[in-house]
Amino acid sequence: MARVTGLSGNEIYCMALKGYTAGELVVGNSVNSMGFLGSIGAGLNNILGGEIPQVTQAIQDGRMHAFARMAKEAQNHGASGVAGVSGDLRAFSGNTEFLFVGSCVFSKTGSGSFFTTAGNAQELYCHMDAGYTPIQHVFGNIAYSMGVGGGFIGALKQLGRGEISEYSDVFNKTRHKALDRITAAARADGANAVLGIRTTILPWMGTHEMVMTGTAASHPGLPSDHVVTSDLTGEELWSMASLGYAPMKLLMSTSIYSLGLVGGIFSALKSFAKGEISELTSLVHDAREHALDRLKAEADSIGAEEVVGVKTYIIEIGQGLIEFMAIGTAVQKVSGMGTHTQMMPAQAIVHDKDTWMDSDMGMSLMRSADNQGA
Template sequence: MAKKGMDPGEMVIGNSVWSMGFFGTIGSGLKTLAGGEVEQVTKVVFEGRKAALERMQAWSDLRGAIGISGVSTELVQHGGSMEFLSVGSAVHRRGHMATSLEFTSSSDGQELYCQLDSGFEPKHFAFGNVAYSIGLGGGIGGAFRGLARGEIKEFSHVFNHTRHLAIERIQAEARAHGANCVVGIRTSIIPFQGMQEMVMVGTSARHAGYDPSYDASPATSDLTCEETWNMAHLGYLPIRLVLGCSIYSIGIVGGIAAAFKSLAQGEISEMTKLVYEARENALAHIAEDAAACGADDVVGIKTYVYSLGGGVIEFLAIGTAVKKVPGVTTVSDTLPPQAVMRDKDTFINTAEQLRGQDLNAGKKSGAG
């Protein structure tokens, strides 16, 4: 951060604790025939996360910081209550005591350097969330479709729809803070109270290379900030986070056949074909999204396969559509070593990990 005239400051924290009983009351009405988003839960979780973020920002203001780096938004369960927690690190400009925050960012010190050097001016930490349930109707329909081999369209629709809702909401957060893009997006699926929450977090920013139309529909990207720097160095800007989701069933007949084949060594052709078809379907969704936004390419594609039990799998593909833009480049010709070095944990409590989830996994709040 010193290379950008900044110094790291204090760790800053904001929290908001809610009763689990309140969530239980809302959750009791989830088993609807339609399934999909549970809007009242989405709203409550949004407000809890927002309250924690605002308290963190108020704390940092008292210390004359110009910004906060490494901002996170978390859910922590404490017996009968749920805590919304935001943690970050104050950033100070050398020789300057700010009277208000200029930015908040999900990026740590190294990532923030890459953002600034590639022309992305950070504005505000942004998140988009959606709480959803498969629903009784989707569950019944999916169960019957699960008797036959192929895509379970009821489940695919719910999963695809909720993921795109999260993107739309993180774009709305960016617009509210005068940004034309959201970079460094990270996506998490969090199970709680008989449903799931999908939350996307990133940094809303402005880049001079975007067309004015992006003020109304900000660009989105899940490239790391180092990858974003590399693309900008080549003259490309990210324009849309693209994703595709497919839910497939091996079918009752295929499941029986696969079970017998698994008793002997060799390929289980039914599973091979199932995963291949699910992958192709998900990648086709990505290609459609990229074509719709006029992208030149899709980079950073990552694929995930999850077993949902009973011979049903979810295949998710996610990447970032990019476009060549004249005049786009980086401030520096190369990244300094500090921008690509990564911290490593030097204390590991294996006993704690064996007892349950390690709540400290991957948490590094230093401003670099």
């Protein structure tokens, strides 16, 4: 019988270079309700701000059940692993569906332990060629709120211009808790690295949830008693490894700034005339510098040589507040670090193109058929 796989032609080619063939698409899901008691507890914690443990645990449990079912289905197929695992969270009828989808891969030699990966098979090729052995798709999450208390203090401080440290602290703590949890999950699987970390923030039941996903892996050139973390793409990781570099830690820094009441009035007046709004220019510059300074300080504290792939994001939260976030991976040179091949194949670099195009009416595959009668 024909196999139905989610792997693209480029991914199948990359897996073949590493001795794997494509297998069936596998799915795992779990439809959950938080329940009446959990909602009451979450509401109480929501007043205080920070993490809401009941919501964090409810989402974590739902993901774990769905993921376990997907992995079990793959093992029932006799797969050596599952590549390109993607997770989703869908709300319907007052409940939440947790969904995981991936594609089985089979080792031609039949050797090696069963594994799952968060990245696609192109990234998996890059990880393997850089000497990393995949172990498990891992995730760490946190549900959080700034709370009524934090909002009150922050509202008072919005009358003045500058950073609102209470908000900055909440955002920084939540992001680092998610990182700590994905690191702990990798450590529990016997890994010494989490690669290709991707971060998503979504609203959920009146709160916000931040989830980090990545691939727990092992590398013989890294310490066995420490887990390094990285958000570098597979291609970036391969390139850095070819230069002798290994990741140390994913670094994150957030600053929440307010323009302030006086600055807001001035900038509002100036917006009627052409030219620079100096108050906004200065505010965004200060927020950016503050976040980057924190990033540099953390890199120095762990002895990093460089912070690479730094990305910056600026978001208008509302009510005169902006969030500026900087994120990057600290790296250092490691003796013996390198790649198995000198050149990366084009199939590991080329991004696949979508062939299914959505439209307002549901779908639009090809326009040529509509024009045949013209």
